Amino acid sequence: MRILWVVVLLAFAPTIFWVGSVAVAHExxxxxxxxxxxxxxxLMRERRDPARWVFNFGRKGSAFLAGACxxxxxxxxxxxxxxxxxxxxxxxxxxxxxxxxxxLIGIATGLSVSFAGFTILxxxxxxxxxxxxxxxxxxxxxxxxxxxxxxALGFAGDPAKLILISNGTPFxxxxxxxxxxxxxxxxxxxxxxxxxKRLRVLDKILIVVLSPLLGLFSNAVRILLIVLLAPxxxxxxxxxxxxxxxxxxxxxxxGFVWWLVxxxxxxxxxxxxxxx
Numbered sequence: 058m059r060i061l062w063v064v065v066l067l068a069f070a071p072t073i074f075w076v077g078s079v080a081v082a083h084e085x086x087x088x089x090x091x092x093x094x095x096x097x098x099x100l101m102r103e104r105r106d107p108a109r110w111v112f113n114f115g116r117k118g119s120a121f122l123a124g125a126c127x128x129x130x131x132x133x134x135x136x137x138x139x140x141x142x143x144x145x146x147x148x149x150x151x152x153x154x155x156x157x158x159x160x161l162i163g164i165a166t167g168l169s170v171s172f173a174g175f176t177i178l179x180x181x182x183x184x185x186x187x188x189x190x191x192x193x194x195x196x197x198x199x200x201x202x203x204x205x206x207x208x209a210l211g212f213a214g215d216p217a218k219l220i221l222i223s224n225g226t227p228f229x230x231x232x233x234x235x236x237x238x239x240x241x242x243x244x245x246x247x248x249x250x251x252x253x254k255r256l257r258v259l260d261k262i263l264i265v266v267l268s269p270l271l272g273l274f275s276n277a278v279r280i281l282l283i284v285l286l287a288p289x290x291x292x293x294x295x296x297x298x299x300x301x302x303x304x305x306x307x308x309x310x311x312g313f314v315w316w317l318v319x320x321x322x323x324x325x326x327x328x329x330x331x332x333x
Contacts, residue, residue, distance in 0.1 A: 065126060069148060072141055079179040085238035086179055092242040092311060093171055095188035095247045097153070100164050111158040118154030119149050121165065146173030167253030171245045177240045187219075189273075194221050196277035197230075201284065223284045236276025239307050243272035243314050250318040259319045268314055275310040279303060 060174035066073075078085045101108045114122065125147035126289055150169030153161055159259035194210045209222045210230075219230040246269025251261045282302050290298045 063318075065122065065148070066171065069129065069145070072145060076145070076176055076179055079182065083182060085233075085241065086182055086304070087096040088238045088307075089175060089178060089241040089245055090238075093168075093175060093245045093249060096171075097164060097168055100167070100253055101157075101161070102248070106160070108157045108161060110156060112156065113158070114155055115159035117162050117165075118151055121151035121154055121169070125151055142173050142176045145176050146170060148315050160262075163255070164253045167249040168254045171248040174248050175241075177244055178216050178244070180239065185237060186232050186235050189237055189240070189276075190219055190230045191304065192273065193234060193236050193276050193280055194219055194230040196273070197221060197280040197284065200277060200281045204281075204285070206285075221280070221284070226284075226287065228284055228287070230280070234276075234280060236273060236279075239275050239279075239310055240269055240272030242307070242311055243275075245269040246311055246314050247318070250315065254318065254321075255324040256318075256321055264321075266319055267317075271310055271314060279306040282306075 080090050125144045128144035128147060130142050132144065137206055146169040150165035150173035153165045153168055198208040198210045198221060208225055211220055211222070212218065213220045215226070221228045221230055247264045250266040256264075279302055283299055286298050286302065287295055
């Protein structure tokens with residue numbers, strides 16, 4: 058079985074290499090991957106019984122591996138590369154079950170879904186930059202108006218840059234301000250937690266829908282705080298303030314997602330009703 062594992066990994070190697078290269082090349086994708094990894098580690102540490110190395114396939118791990126191979130095979134036969142997305146997700150879950158055994162089926166399921174989501178995020182990263190920046194700029198402009206400021210959003214310079222003007226002071230809504238990192242982190246953490254835990258279907262849907270919205274809102278608030286604090290810290294303290302606000306909003310929002318999901322009731326194990 059371990060030989061089969063090696064064969065499967067070699068077959069998936071080009072796709073895995075591409076996903077890894079995208080993560081290495083883009084900090085925001087890399088941050089999302091780190092969030093996913095640490096989420097899995099924390100879930101494993103929260104278990105009553107500590108996970109132990111197994112290095113063997115049980116029935117569930119074999120099923121994950123078979124599903125990954127079938128999905129990848131269908132992608133090749135049907136010429137549908139998008140079928141590699143669930144294949145990679147099942148492969149990630151299968152690796153976890155191979156390492157630690159079938160007892161981690163819940164976490165493996167969450168990892169499979171969230172890693173498939175990570176692959177999709179890597180695919181759309183280059184296309185999402187401007188729409189996210191435009192949304193962040195407009196949302197921040199609206200928040201500034203709510204707080205009584207005078208804000209405007211437009212383009213200036215050559216090449217054109219997206220500029221948010223607050224009380225006469227211009228702020229560039231640069232690519233690092235698009236919020237992809239915090240939004241993708243919230244999406245992946247929400248998927249991981251929602252599908253790792255025995256939640257009701259409606260609660261899973263709630264988390265899946267709410268997670269990206271929290272990320273988008275958090276990024277808009279981050280820009281709002283930077284704009285409001287900039288006149289107070291001055292040019293000499295702007296860089297430090299910018300990083301502190303960004304880090305605080307990043308971890309604060311992820312912590313809120315975790316707290317939110319942890320507060321949802323889990324379904325108990327199903328039991329067969331007694332037959333009288």
